[in-house]
Amino acid sequence: MDNILGKKRKICTTVDEKNNKKKDQDIDQDTEKDNIKKLLIKRRKTEKERYRCAKQIEECKRVEKKLNKKIYNLCEHEWLAEDRQMYEKRWYLCGKCGLYRNSYMYR
Numbered sequence: 001m002d003n004i005l006g007k008k009r010k011i012c013t014t015v016d017e018k019n020n021k022k023k024d025q026d027i028d029q030d031t032e033k034d035n036i037k038k039l040l041i042k043r044r045k046t047e048k049e050r051y052r053c054a055k056q057i058e059e060c061k062r063v064e065k066k067l068n069k070k071i072y073n074l075c076e077h078e079w080l081a082e083d084r085q086m087y088e089k090r091w092y093l094c095g096k097c098g099l100y101r102n103s104y105m106y107r
Contacts, residue, residue, distance in 0.1 A: 065106075071097050072106040 078095040092101035099106065 068099060069106045072099050072103070075099070077101070
C-alpha cells in the first residue's frame with residue numbers, strides 16, 4: 001500500500017511541477033508583453049518628440065528667412081567677390097551682413 005501511495009505522490013508532484021512550469025512560462029510571456037507595451041509606448045513618445053523638433057526646426061527656418069529678407073533690404077552692402085574655380089560662376093558676398101548678392105533668395 002505504501003508503494004502505491006508513493007507512486008501517486010510522485011505523479012502528483014510531477015503534475016504540480018508541470019503546472020508550475022506552465023505558470024512560470026505564462027508569467028514570462030506576460031512580462032514580455034509588458035515589455036513590448038513599454039517599448040511601443042517609448043517609441044511613440046520618441047516619434048512625437050521627433051515630429052515636435054522637426055516642426056520647431058521648420059519654424060526657425062521661416063524666422064531666419066524673414067530676418068535675412070529684412071537684413072538684405074536694410075544693409076548698405078559692400079560686395080566682395082568669393083574665390084572660385086576657373087569655370088565656376090562668380091558669387092558676391094556682402095562684407096557687412098554676409099548675404100549673397102541675389103535678391104531672388106531674399107524675397
